[in-house]
Amino acid sequence: MASKDDEIDEAAEGENAEGEGKSKPDIKKLALFIGLPAIIVILALVAGALFLFGGGGGEEELAEADGEHAEAGEHHEAEAAHAIHSYEIEEPLVVQITGSGNVRPILTLKVSFEYTDPAVEPALQEGMQRILDQYQGFLRELTPDDLAGSAGQHRLRLELLRRTNLAIAPAQIDRVLLTEILITQT
The missing domain is CATH 3.30.479 (Tetrahydropterin Synthase; Chain A)
Structure with missing residues (x-):
């Protein structure tokens, strides 16, 4: 009978070994299918927030710089128009x-x-x-x-x-x- 018990223990160990083998790929799949998209969404949210709220004062500076460039361009175009x-x-x-x-x-x-x-x-x-x-x-x-x-x-x-x-x-x-x-x- 000891041999039957040994066979049962070996079968149980084999199932445990198979179960452990299955649990590791499940964790990897879980990390790939849930963790990676979560990281991508978080990065997208951070980038969007920086884009929308990050440069409040810079927009005014850009508008002023654009205005200065437009005035300089108009002045230059006026000179060029007379010179052609x-x-x-x-x-x-x-x-x-x-x-x-x-x-x-x-x-x-x-x-x-x-x-x-x-x-x-x-x-x-x-x-x-x-x-x-x-x-x-x-x-x-x-x-x-x-x-x-x-x-x-x-x-x-x-x-x-x-x-x-x-x-x-x-x-x-x-x-x-x-x-x-x-x-x-x-």
Whole structure:
């Protein structure tokens, strides 16, 4: 009979060992599924409280700083608005551009320049023949696809700016404005 009692004790110990093995994972699961979300919620509440209530005096300082920056920006913009000069090429540029097959599209382009240095205008007037020469060679090689969309027009502005500044160097313009772009098929 002792052997039966030993078997019962061993079975009970095995169940206890299994029960202890089960209780440890249960504690880990409990910590993961309850403790971790609780910590996240607490941190979120603390962050929210700091965001809402933490910088009461800082908001007033930020508003004052924004007001000062806005006044300085308005003053700077007023000065810049008075300092911007423009020069427009009176006649539109009419150029036959590269097309597909027998089609030779015609590009009609009106251009004006913006600059801040008033000494640039005489340089533009004196260098207008060089500018137009630079433009003609470049524009003839364009295709309608090169001019398609806002990206094509942006690249065109940049290239015309570069060519204009090369033609009137050392004077420099700041911006090329495309006041009219028209492509017609012949």
